[in-house]
Every structure is written in structure tokens, then in C-alpha cells.
Amino acid sequence: MSLFDREMVASFRGDRLHLILFPTEQCNFRCAYCYEDFAIGRMRSEVVEGVKNLIDRRRGDLTHLQISWFGGEPMLARSVVEEVASHVIEVQRRTPGLGYDSDMTTNGYLLDHAAAERLAGLGIRRFQVSLDGPAQHHDHTRVRADGQGTFDRIWRNLSSIREGSADVRVLLRVHLTPGNLAVMPAFLTRLRDAFLDDPRFRVFLKRVVRLGGANDASMEVLDAEDERIAALEEIVRAVGPGESLFEPEEVCYAARANSLMVRADGRLGKCTVGLSEPANTVGRLLPDGSLEVDNPKFRQWLRGWELRDSELTACPYEAFTRQGPKLLQLTERPGSQAVAGVLAGDARD
Template sequence: MTSTISDISSFDQDLADSVRSDRLQLILLPTEQCNFRCTYCYEDFAIGQMAPEVVSGVKNLIDRRAAGLRRLQLSWFGGEPLLARSIIEDVTSHALRAQERHDGLVYESDMTTNGYMLDGEMAEHMADLGVRTHQISLDGPDDHHDRTRVRADGRGTFQKIWRNLISIRESSAAVRILLRVHLTPENMPVMPEFLTCIRDTLLDDPRFSVFLKRVVRLGGPNDATMNVLDADDCKIADLERLLVQGGDSERIFTPDEICYAARANSLLVRADGRLGKCTVALSDDANTIGRLLPDGSLDVDNRQLQPWLLGWESRDPEVNACPYLTFTRDPRPLLQIGKRPVTTATYG
């Protein structure tokens, strides 16, 4: 397919944004432990809470870069990040102080959480620390959700999460809640009724929106027995129309066409200090691109980093949408691309 001038212009702007040294996204894993054991989870929970020297490294990195930044984004991931609440409080407070010291620095923060510990009071507390966007997953009504999103002790989680969502709705927390609703062949028959309940209960509040996401195989131990929907299943579009009914399209979240992992100025910091790019490929050695040092400097292996950025050089939108494709496709054409230098952001 021939690219238009506007397509090329958009691509080049996205490329420029991805290497800007005045923007930095840190995806932080304050703990890699979790209070859930979701049946499709791909994480192994082998690492615990972020080590003190790594926390110091994150704060020192912010200090090193703050004077030259216009935008700092801290994205909290896990495990379940709220199990390490004190680390979140420590680092976000440090980021707020950095924002106060440096004119022109905009600090933002978001969190991917299972929602079990995020009630209205906690949402207000996190908002005060700058954490104002939360992504929470639901697998359908309780009888479906509690089969797949279970606590580590095997007990269900839906009712607790739902009470927390109502608590947030009734609070004045300055937050945005993205409900990531997982779709599977098993729960599709109940989805119209469940999503109608979400629409009528939560979506009149502009702080809430929904992202309909097919469960896919991500390398977890139950992949072989999982049933998944086809990407072009027409029933997904029907559900989106149901959610928009009586409201507007902002009720539906549309993900960015370019993955964070394709951006040179986005880094994953694991609890043990390893640097990576992707929150899914945690067990793949290709996803370790270096280490954060206690003084805030970054020891980056450019040979490990380079494959994550190949979509910009190949101008392949599929690779930019998921850079992990470079490790799962036929590697021969990618090796040819990889011989040429790739421009990256200045990290130090």
C-alpha cells in the first residue's frame, strides 16, 4: 500500500516524539509480587519489592534529567503496585518536588492495578501524589470474573473491586478510571448485560471509560488450554456500540497505535534494577537492555536496545504497534535492517 504525504508526516512526527530527550516515561515495578493469581497471567512472581538502591536510582535519575525535561511520566506496574504503596509515595513525592523546582516540567503518573486496594479514599490519596489515571481489569460479572481473576488464596475478587469502583464514583477524586474488560469465548454471552450495567452505573461519570480487550495467549502456563476470540469477531463491535448508546465515543478507549516499547524515551525499570522495554516479555532475555545504577545513571546495552526500535527504521507500523514482533518473526530481514544505526534518545 502506498503511503500518502500525510501518513509520512505523521510517522515522522511520531518518530521525532519517540526520541525527544525532553520527554521521559519510566514504567516502574515497585514490586513484582501480586495478591492475585489470574489464570492467564504470564508473570512468575520471582522478584519481590523494589530494592532500596533501585528506589534511590529512580529518584536520582529524575534529578539527573529534570532540568532538561518538559514531560516526566511515571507509569506504575507490577505485580500489583499498591502492595508497595510506600515506594509509590516516596518516588511520586520526589517527582512532585522536582516539578516544583523546575519551571516547565510537567509530571504525570498512571497505574495499572487490579483494583482490589483502590477505593475512593486511596484514589484521592494517589491523585494528590499525581497518580491520576488507573487501569483496572474485569472479566465479566462475578460468576465469570471469579473463575479467572482470583486471589492468591483462590478466593474471588469481583465484589471487592466493584465496591471500590462505586466508592471512586461517589468520591471527588480527580482521576480517570479505564476499565479494561477482557473478552473470551466463555464470557461473550453475558457481556451485553454486564456492559449495560457498567454503562448505566459508571459511564455517566466522565471519569470512567472502557477498553474492550480480547484475552490472548501471552506465554502463561495455561496458554495451551485457553480459548481466544478472533481479532475480527463482529460481536466486539456490537459491544462497543452498546457502550456508546446514549452517550459519546469517549466512553470507549482507543489505544495508541504506537507501543510505548517502540519509543526510545520510554524505559521499564524492574524491581531488581534491570532495564527493559516491554511489560509482557518479562521472562525474555531480549527484554533486558541494561541496568539502572544507584546514582541514577543508566548502563544501557545498545545491542539489546536496538531491536526494540527497528520499526522506525523499517517504517513498519505492525512492528511499532508491537516491537516484540522483531523477536518472533523470521529474523532474516530484520538482521539486514539491524546493520544500520538506530537513533536513540540520550538517557544519561
């Protein structure tokens, strides 16, 4: 079986479920390249109950549950995170053979060692925190909602985790732009020396790209093939034999049938980037934990598997942002109406 076919089989496994949860869509930052509008607030109580009931409904069918916390800034609704995570821990205790892991994408402003240790106790042990370079660059693009800088506090929080013993893994996502590239060798050396001798920390070098934010028109971006990026990768790798440089998966979560996003208002989606794309609302989570799924919309996110197109399985959102043959409608196949059954056996069309 080819690697493509193995990934396809994994993406349609009914005994695995990946939920991306938005405990709030508000944020305490206003990053220059952000694409979110912060129109939705804290996750409604009926949605929280729906998430817990969905997990209860599915627990007997699952061998593995993964929960990813996103936002907005998820730490602004930490009580929602802890309520759901505590429920999952109890469900796992009562369900022999159920594996569980959880991660969080956070700006790091509220994630100190004490918070990381508490969340680790609830199974949330992987965190992704973004940095835009040293303070003079970071504080220009990753600012608080009141315009104040954020670098110093994030660095202190990361250092407190480094000095503590919390059982966590921290992915330091370093954004690359034409404006900060010149200072990156020195910054990555500092980052490497401060954190990368600890195997709990890794670095992800990520180009800032245009994702539909208000500043897209004026934003300069690096070319994906810029040879200077490879030189920066070598700085990170120079720490030793460990896997200090993170390489993203070749298949996007949005292309996987067993991955689903639950927004704070209960809408279901596939992609955490295309939040305003109408095709990215594929249904709704009901308070009893059942799903109303628009199967034709849902199947559009899986078209890469049918077309055997690795570009679309790497980023299915591209199908909605460009013109050309990738936008051809999928042909109907036997059983295609039941694709939502991968998510829940009682999903409603």
C-alpha cells in the same frame, strides 16, 4: 510530514521521558491467563534511590516526565509508589516548565476512594482496572492468591470512587473471551449504567490473548475480527456524546526510544509483557541514577522505525516471537551507538 514520521520524531524526543516502574513484582492475584512468575519481590532500596537520582539527573533536560506504575500489583508496595511520587512532586516544584503525569495499572483490589484521592494528590490520576465480566465469570479467572473471588470488592472500590470526588480517570479494561462473550451484553449494560455517565470512567474492550502464561495451551481466544466485538462496542458508545470507549494508541510504548521500564531489581527493559525474553533486558539502573545500556539490544526494539514497519511500531515484541523477515538485523547507521542518549545523556555502553 506523515503521521508515521511525526510519531517517530515524538518517540526520539530527548526532552520527554516515560518511565514504567515496578514497585513490586509480587501480586495478590493469580489470574488464569497471567504470564508473570512473581520471582522478584519489592523494589530494592538502591533501585528506589536510583530512580529518584535518575529523575534528578534528567530534570533540567525535560519538558515532560511520565511515570507509569506496573507490577505485580503496585498497590502492594504503595509506600514505594508514594516515596517516588512525592520526590517527583518536589522536583517539579523546583523545575519551572517541567510537566508531569502519572498512571497506574492495578487490579483494583486495594484501590478505594481514599487511596485514589491520596494518589491523585501525588500526581497519579489515571488508573486501569481489569474486569472479566460479572462475578460468576470474573471470579473464575481473576482470583486471589488464596483462590477466593475478587469481583465484589473491586466493584465496591470502583463504586466508592464513582461516588466520591477524586480528580482521577479510571479505565475499565473488560476482557473478552469465548467463555464470557454471551454474558457481555448484559454486563456492559450494567457497567455503562453504573459508571459511564461519569466522564472520569471509560471502557477498554480487550481480547484475552496468549502471552506466554502457564495456561496458554488450554486457553481459547477470540479472533480479532470477530463481528460480535463490534456489537459490544456499540453498547459502550450508547452512553452519549462523550468518549466512553477507549481506543489504544497505534504506537506501542516499547517502540519509543524515550520510554524505559525499570524492574524491581533494577534491570531495564522495554516491554511489560515479554518479561522473560532475554532481549527485554537492555541494561541496568545504577544507584547514582546513571544507566548501563546495551545499545545493540536497545536498538532491536526500535527496528520498526528503521524498517518503516507500522506492525512493529505497534508491537515490537512480535519481532522476538515469530520467525521471518522481521528478524533481520538492523544495519548500523551513523550515531546509532548513541541511541541511549535519548534516555540519559550520560548513559554507559
